[in-house]
Amino acid sequence: MKILAIDDDSSALEILSMLVAHAGYSDIETAASAGIALERITSASRPFECILLDIQMPVMDGIEFCDLLRRLPGYGDCPIIMVTAMTDKRYMDQAYAAGASAYVTKPFDANGLAVCLADAARRLGDARMHG
Structure with a gap:
C-alpha cells in the first residue's frame, strides 16, 4: 500500500514512518506541508493508496486539505x-x-x-477485487 504522511512536525513524521513500517507497510513518503503533499500527489506515477494527515498545519490545515483531496481524481475513496x-x-x-x-x-x-492501516489495506484490496 502506497502511503503519504503529511505533518509539519518532522519528529511526528519520523515517528509515523516508524509506526507504519512496524505495522508492515514499507512504501511511505512524507510531506511537511499541504503544498508539498499536493506536489507529491500530482507528480506521482500512481496515486497514493492511503493518506495520514495532521490537522494543525500552517497555510492549509488538514481538514481543508482533506476536502481538497476528495475532489482530486483518484482520491474520492482513498x-x-x-x-x-x-x-x-x-x-x-x-x-x-x-x-x-x-x-x-x-x-x-x-x-x-x-x-x-489494516482497515485501509483491506478496503483497498476489496476495491481491487470488485473494481
Whole structure:
C-alpha cells in the first residue's frame, strides 16, 4: 500500500514512518506541508493508496486539505486517516465532514494506527477485487 504522511512536525513524521513500517507497510513518503503533499500527489506515477494527515498545519490545515483531496481524481475513496493532537469532538466532526476515513490522536497509539492501516489495506484490496 502506497502511503503519504503529511505533518509539519518532522519528529511526528519520523515517528509515523516508524509506526507504519512496524505495522508492515514499507512504501511511505512524507510531506511537511499541504503544498508539498499536493506536489507529491500530482507528480506521482500512481496515486497514493492511503493518506495520514495532521490537522494543525500552517497555510492549509488538514481538514481543508482533506476536502481538497476528495475532489482530486483518484482520491474520492482513498482512505484518509487524520493523525492529530486535536481531541475536541468539533475537530473530529469537521474532519469526517471533509471526508476523513478515520481519526487517530497524538501521542500516537501504535495499535490504533495499525488497525486503521489494516482497515485501509483491506478496503483497498476489496476495491481491487470488485473494481
